[in-house]
Amino acid sequence: MLAGRAPPGAADCCRRLLAATLRPLLCGLPLCWATARRAAGQWPSPGLRLPEAAEVERLVQQAQRGRASLHRFIACPQLARTVQRCLQSGTGPQPVLLEFAPGPGVLTRTLLNAGVKVVALESNSAFLPNLQSLENSLDGQLKVIYGDFFRLDPLVPGALKPPAMCSNKLFETIGVAAVPWMADVPVKVFGILPQKTERNMLWRLLFALYECNSIYKYGRVELNLFISEKEYKVLTAKPGEPRAYQALTVLWQLGCEIQLLHMEPWSSFVTNLKNGGLWIPKSVFLPNDHLCLVRLTPQQNLFTGGLKPTNATTFIFVVKQCLAKPKSRLTDRLHSWSLDDPGKLLRQLEIPRKAQARDLYPEDYKHLFEALQNSNLFIETWFHDEALESIRNINL
DSSP, rough: OTTOOTTTTTHHHHHHHHHHHHHHHHHHHHHEEEEEEETBBBOOOOOOOOOOOOHHHHHHHTTTTTTOSSSSSEOOHHHHHHHHHHOSSSSSOOEEEEEOTTTHHHHHHHHTTTOOOOEEEEEEETTTTHHHHHHHHHHSSSSEEEGGGGGGOOOOOOOOOTTBOOOHHHHHHTTTOOOTTSSSEEEEEEEEEGGGGGGHHHHHHHHHHHHOGGGGGGGGEEEEEEEEHHHHHTOOTTOOOTOOOHHHHHHHHHHHHEEEEEEEGGGGGEEEOTTTTOOOOOOOOOOSSSSEEEEEEEEETTTTTTTTTHHHHHHHHHHHTTTSSSBHHHHHHHHTTTTTTTTHHHHTTTOOOBBBGGGGGGHHHHHHHHHHHTTTTTTGGGGOOOOOOOOHTTTT
């Protein structure tokens, strides 16, 4: 045998030995990768098939039975992919995504295919079997809960009857604990607001935000909502704009960073109306040709200065009373609160004496409220009865 030459069969032996050594390591790689992705809030793509248009139509038709309220659903795969990219913007670990009223689940499957962990909160029993079957086919990436996001924490006596539920129970079920207000976003929420109750829901969420109640007991929960273009124009209006600049404008701009993610024509969505119609709300003074996907991220510095969750209800009603008549002078409103020299207060805040209510920026209203808090003439109990009545109305 020549020196340096391997004996017959030595090469095959080495290959078998190398394969036996590396096989456990190679087999472990997918598991380690999946574990790391789960820890970062991302899961391996399950490659789910999106339902066909006919299947979506069948599911929506089933949901029409015995259900009067109008809801919209995403049925277009292209729109679902656009929304998925909007929701996944940003780098680093992603928080749990709570999708309310997912309906036929076109977006749900798109999110799952992108590796997102989803909690689906569905109140319509016609959609539940399809979603629960999907949940059972996955390894914990999807959790389906029977509940109604629009009926979280209602102010009604006695035990809650499903699909109404408490936010405490919801967050316990999805395994999310409360974090400090200054911490990162603990949960992302996505959904489409029904137009008939859209304004009511925006007010209800505002009260919860400023009082740190309901979902906001758990931190700065991020909302990603499809709302009408008309309401988006209200939320983003500037001081002095006729009709658009309202109390809702001031409170949302002060409370949240508002970001427009996408605009989509009404025709891209399907509804559960029996005639298959779109039911587009009419608007005379503001454009309303689209639904707008808007991200509402609570401000970290919301509760600095004199504004606190304990007096936030009073602040809301100060803003509401001022803007009840947007063209009225601010001095007249202050006089109605028994302030003998409102001009002095306005001079301290560098607000013109002839300023109208609609001329003030959101930050001006916060500074005005803080100044009123320091005034011995300002009595919060004047707003108490009206505040309780309005809260009672928006929580039914």
